[in-house]
Amino acid sequence: MYDLTSPSVIRHLCDEFGFSFKKGFGQNFLTDADVLLSIAEAAGSEGVLEIGPGFGTLTAVLGNRAKKVVSIEIDRTLEPVLKTTLAGFDNIKIHFADVMKTDLEKLINEEFPGMSLSVAANLPYYVTSPILMKLLEEKLPFENIVVMVQKEVAERIVAKPGTKDYGALTLAVSYYADAEIITTVPAESFVPAPKVDSAVVSMKLLKEPPIDAPEKDYFRLVKASFAQRRKTMLNALSNAGFYGSKDDIKAVLESLGYDSNLRGETLSMKEFSEIAKRFTK
Numbered sequence: 162m163y164d165l166t167s168p169s170v171i172r173h174l175c176d177e178f179g180f181s182f183k184k185g186f187g188q189n190f191l192t193d194a195d196v197l198l199s200i201a202e203a204a205g206s207e208g209v210l211e212i213g214p215g216f217g218t219l220t221a222v223l224g225n226r227a228k229k230v231v232s233i234e235i236d237r238t239l240e241p242v243l244k245t246t247l248a249g250f251d252n253i254k255i256h257f258a259d260v261m262k263t264d265l266e267k268l269i270n271e272e273f274p275g276m277s278l279s280v281a282a283n284l285p286y287y288v289t290s291p292i293l294m295k296l297l298e299e300k301l302p303f304e305n306i307v308v309m310v311q312k313e314v315a316e317r318i319v320a321k322p323g324t325k326d327y328g329a330l331t332l333a334v335s336y337y338a339d340a341e342i343i344t345t346v347p348a349e350s351f352v353p354a355p356k357v358d359s360a361v362v363s364m365k366l367l368k369e370p371p372i373d374a375p376e377k378d379y380f381r382l383v384k385a386s387f388a389q390r391r392k393t394m395l396n397a398l399s400n401a402g403f404y405g406s407k408d409d410i411k412a413v414l415e416s417l418g419y420d421s422n423l424r425g426e427t428l429s430m431k432e433f434s435e436i437a438k439r440f441t442k
């Protein structure tokens with residue numbers, strides 16, 4: 162067994178396999194055993210889909226706890242390393258592909274029939290939001306999505322209305338899941354160390370949408386409201402071009418008790434839902 166949390170073991174593997182870290186793939190490997198364990202614990206003990214195994218650090222911890230782990234990795238040069246570091250695990254499968262181009266529904270049906278399933282990942286930073294939105298929007302049967310992201314992104318995901326971090330990402334994630342930060346992780350806990358700190362976020366998927374506005378109308382309104390953050394809702398929606406004239410928009414907002422200085426960042430998800438429904442009619 163390799164101690165993949167040891168920087169000297171990582172260096173040794175780099176030398177042995179002639180591997181060099183690819184910044185373009187967001188390769189910063191986690192070396193904190195406690196954090197690895199808390200991600201694995203939150204992911205549960207049945208099926209786990211991992212994104213980006215790297216040297217297999219988290220993969221092995223998941224493999225020790227879960228029934229089956231399937232891990233999607235874009236970088237084929239990691240294949241010989243993973244064959245070595247994960248030798249002996251017959252419940253781990255590595256699928257070499259770009260997760261953004263992977264048909265996840267098909268993969269899940271083939272690999273995890275009848276199993277409860279979670280996602281666990283130390284996500285590559287360059288593509289965090291697109292991966293998150295893919296995992297959430299495709300309505301896949303996940304119980305929990307547990308991911309390491311930049312701390313600043315984690316704060317945006319769990320932000321409260323009226324704060325600087327609150328915005329389209331908060332409102333998108335909270336439409337699909339109950340999110341919480343499990344732990345924060347300093348940059349020095351990675352090899353190589355990134356420039357920023359990170360945090361692990363757990364997103365427990367909701368069985369039903371938490372609001373009753375049609376999904377399409379809700380997301381259209383959220384997008385339009387935050388497209389120009391400093392603008393009032395009145396100006397942002399009128400600039401969007403598809404909510405009618407400024408007077409029409411003003412009338413709708415006033416009928417709901419809002420004045421023309423209203424800004425999106427103060428509104429809760431439920432309030433967005435009420436406004437979206439009014440514009441649908």
Ligand code: SAM
Nearest residue numbers: 186189190191213214215234235259260283285
């Ligand atoms: N899981 C390892 C760990 O915790 O130490 C590595 C995490 S590292 C932050 C991100 C991993 O995702 C790298 O192995 C990288 O090659 C892989 N990756 C980057 N972009 C990807 C993509 N589009 N699809 C699948 N894997 C990707």
